[in-house]
Amino acid sequence: MIAIIGVIVVFVMVFGGYLAAGGKMGIILKSLPFEMTMIMGAAVGAFLLSNDGATVKHTIKDIARIFKGAKWKADDYRDLLCLLFELIRLAKSDPLAVEAHIEAPQDSTIFGRYPKIQKDRESVELICDTMRSASMNYDDPHQVEEVLEKRMESNLHTALHSSHALQTMADGLPALGIVAAVLGVIKTMAAIDQPPEVLGKMIGGALVGTFLGVFLAYGFVGPFAAKLKAVVEEDAQFYQLIREVLVANLHQHSPAICIEVGRQNAPAHHRPAFDALEEALKGTKAA
Template sequence: MFPIIGLVVVFGMVFGGFMLAGGHFEVLIEAAPMEFMMIGGAALGALIISNDMHGLKSVGGGVSKVMAGPKWGKKDYSDLLALLFQLTKLMKTKGIVALEAHIEKPSESAIFQKYPKLCKDHFVVDFICDTLRMMTMNLDDPHQVEDAMEKQIEKHHHESLHPAHALQGMADGLPALGIVAAVLGIVKTMGAINEPPEILGLMIGKALVGTFLGVFLAYGIVGPIASRLNSVIEHDAQFYKIIRDVLVAHLHGNAAQVSVEIGRGSVPSTMQPSFAQLEESLAAAVEA
């Protein structure tokens, strides 16, 4: 919703101000299609050159993330803590053998299936199961496990940021491409130097539309989209760090309740459940 509101404000203020200042839209409307073809087409071509097919698909998915916003809501954080509470408590009370059935086939696990949204995220499920599997293989050094989990998070985060970097690269190049389009317009104008001033003025105005479009698209649309996408990805990345904090706390010998309380402290403030809310969520999870 907010990205759409922002775009409306950008277009309204820029073109509304142009209109109130006495500007005429005829020149913009007449020149925009060809200028946009040159600038937008060159930017798209540069994006194709600098990415493989997987990267291009991720850029498309990134734009949809901008519109949808962060993937994880307040309930999802509570659900994650409840899931980790049940798994760590099971490991504490009934041992590794009881846990293996859940981490080997999470799609059939009664614990995992309580949280369908979490199960749809393959990285969440694999991250939890792979880490717990390492623990069942006697890798119980908290520092080693934390290092291994941190590397997985960094790898996933680096890959997730690719579309934001690609869009920012496009935004950085758009002003220069706008200048290219403007220079071509000036070249065309110089070829008609014998025309009367009113025609030359119109041709120069059309050429300058290229510079305008390049800067406008870069700083009014593509750049802010890239920045918003980066913010969404950074917000979602915190979700995975909570898994790390809870499981490492468990390895340090803390009770399941203490481990998830440590994880609760890492939840972003706007999404963080209170102590009482988390207690209710854990109690409901155990009873279910």
């Protein structure tokens, strides 16, 4: 919602200020289709030229995340801590019983209580792979922590491809605007014998290209890239929390301490309150 408000504010402030200063929209609207075709057409072509098919598909899919925001909300962090608490407690009390849940999470009654997490492949694999390795005596906390860190760095690097692709497009848009403006000037010079009022409109139309390139780059595409990067990095903290809790478990801390480590590592605006989390954990114990 806030992204949509931002788009509206950009349009209202830029064009509202222009009209308030006595500007006329006629010349802009007349030139807009042609300039937009040249600038955005070249930008899209350059985008396709500089990225592979997977990145293109990933970027198109990620555009929606700019407006939806981060996938994981405060309730999801609470549910994740409850899920990890149940698994860790069961692993300490009955190591054989927990194997059924980590070997077939799609059929697990524990995972089934948290369907959003159960449907997220990366979360499930991160939890199950780490707990499975612990059951295979691959339980050196430092080794596991290093493996998880490299895995999450790789995932984050891949997830940020869309943001980098959009930022590259934003960096090129002003130059493409200049290209469109130069073509407009060339067109104007070819009609140099026309009266001043005609030449003035042609020059104004040419300058629309420069305006559009800068406007799109710094008003939309650049901010979109920055917002997408922030969303991706915020979602990555969800997986970071999984790592912190499972590594704490390998250090042989009690389930309650492991969950408190995770709670402290949750983003501040999504961190469950201590009392609220205690109530949720009591519910899992009762279940």
